[in-house]
Amino acid sequence: LQPQARVQMNVEELRSRVGLQEYAVTNPSSTDFPGNYPGYDDSWSLDRFKQLFRVDVIQLDEEAMEFDMVGADAAITNAIRRILLAEVPTMAIEKVYIHNNTSLIQDEVLAHRLGLIPIKADPRKFKMLPPLAEGTEFPDPSPEHMLEFRLKVKCTRNPKASKISQEPSELYLHSKATASYRLLPDITLTRPVTGDKADQLAKCFS
Numbered sequence: 001l002q003p004q005a006r007v008q009m010n011v012e013e014l015r016s017r018v019g020l021q022e023y024a025v026t027n028p029s030s031t032d033f034p035g036n037y038p039g040y041d042d043s044w045s046l047d048r049f050k051q052l053f054r055v056d057v058i059q060l061d062e063e064a065m066e067f068d069m070v071g072a073d074a075a076i077t078n079a080i081r082r083i084l085l086a087e088v089p090t091m092a093i094e095k096v097y098i099h100n101n102t103s104l105i106q107d108e109v110l111a112h113r114l115g116l117i118p119i120k121a122d123p124r125k126f127k128m129l130p131p132l133a134e135g136t137e138f139p140d141p142s143p144e145h146m147l148e149f150r151l152k153v154k155c156t157r158n159p160k161a162s163k164i165s166q167e168p169s170e171l172y173l174h175s176k177a178t179a180s181y182r183l184l185p186d187i188t189l190t191r192p193v194t195g196d197k198a199d200q201l202a203k204c205f206s
Contacts (some may be wrong), residue, residue, distance in 0.1 A: 015042075049076075090118040091118070091147070095138055096115070114151075127144050127145055155175050158170065
């Protein structure tokens with residue numbers, strides 16, 4: 001490649017790839033704004049966004065939905081995630097009383113994670129509590145205002161899990177993630193792979 005073409009290819013990788021190295025992750029910051037790279041018009045365009053953006057639904061049932069947002073900058077994707085959390089009417093856990101936490105997650109982090117779980121209930125059938133004065137204790141549970149849950153569960157390793165599995169949902173019992181991100185890798189082979197090595201390489205991918 002000519003030097004100019006090589007530089008242009010490197011810039012394209014910086015603009016569109018996150019590098020996963022042995023001890024570091026490179027290029028995680030958003031660069032989708034004008035003037036960041038010379039010669040590239042990175043100004044945001046609604047028409048281009050409509051053309052490139054798509055949502056692939058991976059799984060959908062009564063309790064959960066898993067989908068991939070493809071063709072959007074990480075900042076836009078995170079903004080959509082926050083809109084879903086803030087603007088969709090739902091009921092969630094507000095107060096958590098922890099008696100015995102034997103997990104690796106700190107009490108405040110566990111309470112925060114529980115608050116991110118949407119509860120399958122119609123908010124229109126409940127009444128909002130009036131504002132509480134400073135120093136006032138939280139009222140006792142009332143069917144008109146709130147729901148009360150008790151959580152007593154232990155996460156254990158699944159003895160029937162496959163030895164080659166890397167999915168937490170398969171390796172452990174009673175494990176659940178409220179949200180997750182997964183990388184869609186772009187692997188570049190630097191030299192030809194043939195014969196038995198090609199067969200071994202093919203078995204690394206599903």
